[in-house]
Amino acid sequence: xxxxVIKTEKLTKRFGDxxxxxEISFExxxxxxxxxxxxxxxxxxxxxRMLCGLSIPTSGKATVAGFDVYRYPExxxxxxxxMSQKFSLYEDxxxxxxxxxxxxxxxxxxxxxxxxSAALINQLGLQNEAKTLVASLPLGWKQKLAFSVAIIHQxxxxxxxxxxxxVDPVTRRQFWDLIYDAADKGVTVxxxxxxxxEAEYCNRISxxxxxxxxxxxxxxxxxxxxxANSMDEVFYHLARSxxxxxx
Amino acid sequence: xxxxxxxxxxxxxxxxxDRKTLLMLxxxxxxxxxxxxxxxxxxxxxxxxxxxxxxxxxxxxxxxxRIGASxxxxxxxxxxxxxxxxxxxxxxxxxxxxxxxxxxxxxxLHFNKAxxxxxxxxxxxNTATTLTNYITNIVSDYQSSLTPNQxxxxxxxxxxxxxYNPELKGxxxxxxxxxxxxxxxxxxxxxxxAIVREKEMGTMEVLLVSPFKPVFVIxxxxxxxxxxxxxxxxxxxxxxxxxxNLPIKGNIFLLFGASTLFILTSLSIGLIISTVTTSxxxxxxxxxxxxxxxxxxxxxxxxxxxxxxxxxxxxSNIVPSRWYYIIIKNVMIKGxxxxxxxxxTLILTGMTLLLLGxxxxxxxxxxx
Numbered sequence: 001x002x003x004x005v006i007k008t009e010k011l012t013k014r015f016g017d018x019x020x021x022x023e024i025s026f027e028x029x030x031x032x033x034x035x036x037x038x039x040x041x042x043x044x045x046x047x048x049r050m051l052c053g054l055s056i057p058t059s060g061k062a063t064v065a066g067f068d069v070y071r072y073p074e075x076x077x078x079x080x081x082x083m084s085q086k087f088s089l090y091e092d093x094x095x096x097x098x099x100x101x102x103x104x105x106x107x108x109x110x111x112x113x114x115x116x117s118a119a120l121i122n123q124l125g126l127q128n129e130a131k132t133l134v135a136s137l138p139l140g141w142k143q144k145l146a147f148s149v150a151i152i153h154q155x156x157x158x159x160x161x162x163x164x165x166x167v168d169p170v171t172r173r174q175f176w177d178l179i180y181d182a183a184d185k186g187v188t189v190x191x192x193x194x195x196x197x198e199a200e201y202c203n204r205i206s207x208x209x210x211x212x213x214x215x216x217x218x219x220x221x222x223x224x225x226x227x228a229n230s231m232d233e234v235f236y237h238l239a240r241s242x243x244x245x246x247x
Numbered sequence: 248x249x250x251x252x253x254x255x256x257x258x259x260x261x262x263x264x265d266r267k268t269l270l271m272l273x274x275x276x277x278x279x280x281x282x283x284x285x286x287x288x289x290x291x292x293x294x295x296x297x298x299x300x301x302x303x304x305x306x307x308x309x310x311x312x313r314i315g316a317s318x319x320x321x322x323x324x325x326x327x328x329x330x331x332x333x334x335x336x337x338x339x340x341x342x343x344x345x346x347x348x349x350x351x352x353x354x355x356l357h358f359n360k361a362x363x364x365x366x367x368x369x370x371x372x373n374t375a376t377t378l379t380n381y382i383t384n385i386v387s388d389y390q391s392s393l394t395p396n397q398x399x400x401x402x403x404x405x406x407x408x409x410x411y412n413p414e415l416k417g418x419x420x421x422x423x424x425x426x427x428x429x430x431x432x433x434x435x436x437x438x439x440x441a442i443v444r445e446k447e448m449g450t451m452e453v454l455l456v457s458p459f460k461p462v463f464v465i466x467x468x469x470x471x472x473x474x475x476x477x478x479x480x481x482x483x484x485x486x487x488x489x490x491x492n493l494p495i496k497g498n499i500f501l502l503f504g505a506s507t508l509f510i511l512t513s514l515s516i517g518l519i520i521s522t523v524t525t526s527x528x529x530x531x532x533x534x535x536x537x538x539x540x541x542x543x544x545x546x547x548x549x550x551x552x553x554x555x556x557x558x559x560x561x562x563s564n565i566v567p568s569r570w571y572y573i574i575i576k577n578v579m580i581k582g583x584x585x586x587x588x589x590x591x592t593l594i595l596t597g598m599t600l601l602l603l604g605x606x607x608x609x610x611x612x613x614x615x
Contacts, residue, residue, distance in 0.1 A: 052456045074458060082456040086449030092264045093257065104253030105459040150453075159456075 003066070005030055005157055005188040006051060011060035013046050020046040022211035023060065028204075030156070033179060033189040035199050038208030039239045044192045047208070048159055051190070053077050065156045078106070081150035081158035081187075085165045087142050089149070091135035095126055098134055099149055106153035120148050140171030147178055151187060158182065160191040164198065176201050196231040207235060209242050250459055254467035261441065262471050272437070276429040276479050280486045283421040291377050295321050296343040297335060302351035310363070310389050314345065319381045336368050343367045343378045355393065411496075411581050422487045423575035424548025427568035429483065430476055430506065431513050431542050436534035437472050438517030443530040446521075461610060469514045476510045477503075496582030505578065505588065508595050509571040513538075515602035516567070522609035542568040570594050 004027035013021040021043045028034040038044045049055040051064050053073030062069045065079035089098050099117040108116070121130050124144055134142060143163065151158050160179075164172045176198070183189050183203075191202065199205050199219060206216040215222055215238055219231055226234045262269065298314065300307050315322040323341070335341045346364040348354075354361035365382050367375035412419045442465070445451040454464055480503070487493045495502065516538060524530040543549055545563035552563050563569050570591040577583040585592075 054452075054455055077456060077458040080456065082453055084449045084452050088448070088450045088453040090257070090261070090450060091448070093260055097257070097260060101253060101257045102453075102457075105250050105454070105457050107250055107458065 002029055004028060005032075005066075006034075006062070006064050006190065008051075008062040009060055011047070011050065011062045012058050013043075013050060013055065014058045019211050021050070021057075024208070024211075024213045025060075026206055026213060026216060028157075028188050028190065030188055031183050031186045033183050033191065033201065033203045035202030035205035036190060036192045036208070037199055037205055037235060038192075039242055041244050042208040042239075042242065043211040044208055045161070048161060048190070048192065051076075052080060052082060052159060078153075079156045081153065081155040083146050083150040083158070083160050083163055085162040087146040089134045089142060089146050092133060094131050094133055095121065095137070095145060096130045098145070099152065102149045103152050108153060116152055120152065124148060139167055140174070143167055143171070143175055144178060147175065147182075151182055155187065157188040157190055160189065162192055162194065164193065164195060172198070196235055199231045199235070205231075207238050209238050210244050214238050214241075251463055251467055254459070254463065255470050258441070258467055258471045262475070268437070272433055272475060273479065273482065275432065276425065276483050277486065279425045279429065280422070280483060280491070283425060284418060284486075284491045291342075291374055291381075292318055293321050294319060294342040294374075294378055295323065295340060296345060296378075297323050297332060297341050299332070299344065299346045300324065301349045302347050304350075304352035306352035306355055306361075306393075307347045310347065310351075310386070313385050313389050314382070317381065317385060319378070332366065336366075339368075341368070342374060343382065345382065416493075418487065418491045418493045419576070419580045421548055422483070422491065422493055423572050423579060424543075424546060426480065426483055426506070426575055427509070427546055427548070427571050428539065428542050429479055430510055430571075431516075431538050431568055432534075433476050433479060434472055434510050434513030435517040435520065435538050436531060437475075438468055438514050439520035439524070439530040439534055440527050441468050441472070442518070442521035443524055443527050447526055462607070465518060465607075465610065469518075472514065472517075473507075473510055476513075477507070480506050493580075495579050497578035498584065501585060501588075502575070502578050505571070505574045505592060505595075508592065508599065509567065509574075512567045512571075512595055512599045512602065515599055515606055518606035519602060519609065522606055541566045545569060546572045548572055567595060567598050570598075 006026070006028045008027075009025050010023040011021060011025070012019065012023050024047060026034075036044055036048070046055065050057045050069060051062065053064075053069060053076045057069060064076045067075045067079070069076065090101070093101065096117055099120055100113055103113040103116060121127055124141070126141070126145070129137065129141075134145070137145070147158075147160070147163065150160075164175060167175065172195070179189055179191070179201075191198075193199060202219065204216070204218050205222065206213045207222075208214070215225070215234070217225065222234050223229070223231065226237050228234045228237065296314075298311050300311060311322065311324070314320055320343075332341075332344050332346075336344070344364075344366040346366070348362060348364070351361050351363075363386060365379055367379050369375040442451075445454065445464075451464075455461065484495065484502075488495060517534070520530055520533045520537070524533055541563075545552065545555075545559065545566045546568045547563070552560055552569065555563070574588045574591045574595075577587045581587075
């Protein structure tokens with residue numbers, strides 16, 4: 001059996017009396033696309049922040065890319081990629097400048113940066129736009145660029161925080177092709193989403209309710225377990241029991 | 248190191264692509280220097296006045312000629328009566344009226360004593376005081392010219408020397424003030440906006456997830472504005488030397504050293520603002536209201552701090568630009584050395600360290 005890339009045991013985060021994340025335990029494996037679902041306020045973001053080394057857990061254990069989140073947050077940072085729902089590109093920088101900047105702050109060598117940015121621009125078919133400002137790119141292109149930039153340093157895991165917000169279904173589908181590509185190369189994809197059709201694309205999903213993981217399995221098994229026709233129904237069934245209101 | 252270079256390069260892209268901000272960065276100091284230098288000045292030149300000459304003799308003519316020769320007044324001779332003078336005041340046509348009574352010359356010659364009435368529009372008290380001072384000086388000049396060789400018993404003549412600014416120009420007062428204002432504005436506002444923009448755009452999250460150290464984010468944000476501020480400083484000094492004819496009397500390195508310290512103080516205030524605000528607008532408002540107003544009002548270059556009520560005087564002590572203003576005046580205008588400014592330098596250094604410490608702690612707290 002391969003080593004898990006992310007492994008948590010009873011990972012908990014409290015803010016005062018409020019338990020944002022309540023003893024969650026799960027494992028993800030290389031090349032796996034792991035969907036992290038939950039209503040707003042269920043604790044997804046807090047859980048993700050702990051795994052990214054941005055937030056220190058209150059209790060429980062977690063290792064990411066083989067490093068303990070308490071002791072080696074800096075080493076974790078070198079081995080993960082991150083893309084937020086805002087796409088996090090600099091609008092007043094060109095495509096090439098954005099790629100080079102992110103590659104640069106991950107400490108890639110000059111030669112690597114040159115090769116990778118050229119390869120990336122070719123792969124995305126942005127040869128003609130290499131010198132245009134990101135602000136003038138269509139949303140779908142920005143999103144693909146943001147994803148490619150997030151994995152330019154070949155991380156073991158990439159965290160995607162609602163990566164497809166505000167993007168049309170066709171572009172979304174194309175975006176998922178990129179995600180499958182990355183997973184085929186062995187990158188673990190940890191993705192949060194609100195779109196249940198996207199949840200079906202994942203290898204395995206977990207559904208968070210009120211800080212707990214209430215269900216975790218492949219989409220097919222979950223539907224069987226809750227005798228539902230679609231992920232929508234599964235999600236609705238679980239989320240209905242939530243006591244916390246959305247934030 | 249290479250990562251830092253990459254980051255600083257990116258910051259320069261931001262700065263140079265934002266033409267409007269860039270224009271503001273360099274336009275504001277130039278406009279302020281020129282405005283303060285030529286338009287807004289404490290000197291009052293060419294005020295319109297009426298001289299009513301009832302005497303029409305030698306002495307009155309000589310006095311009127313002297314008043315007219317001064318650059319401060321534009322004399323309009325008139326034989327208007329008192330009511331017409333008042334109308335002229337009411338309509339704002341004149342700022343001052345001089346009335347020379349009959350037998351002016353005779354009085355001087357025979358009684359050794361003559362009177363001149365001066366009426367000023369005191370609805371603006373500062374202008375009125377200044378103008379009557381000008382007139383008084385002209386009259387006493389005239390009086391001493393009448394008796395050049397005669398010895399008048401018991402007359403004490405104060406020999407006034409205006410040190411550092413013999414012509415009582417406004418520039419020595421406001422150039423240091425504008426320097427404080429501009430550096431404060433550029434460093435505090437620009438740095439806080441630059442950092443908050445990353446938060447707003449969501450790029451800050453990505454930076455924090457990256458192995459790039461948060462401290463370096465701050466350093467690389469500060470470097471471009473540090474450089475721009477120094478360029479700004481050079482522009483202001485060049486303008487004041489060559490356009491306003493205000494020489495730099497003290498050591499230029501000391502001046503730049505002290506200014507760099509003040510720039511660092513302003514940068515750390517910008518950092519603090521960036522840690523407590525989440526939008527560019529609120530960062531801008533905080534910098535403007537929180538820094539620009541105190542800099543203008545409590546530094547002493549518009550209103551003397553000594554005349555303020557005690558609570559305001561105490562408050563002015565925590566405004567960094569107040570200390571910088573003293574340093575610049577001492578070094579640039581009076582030509583003093585470090586021994587004259589060590590106390591202010593120490594205070595600014597203390598403030599900077601405290602502010603930097605606070606902002607770094609705040610910045611880290613945000614992460615936990």
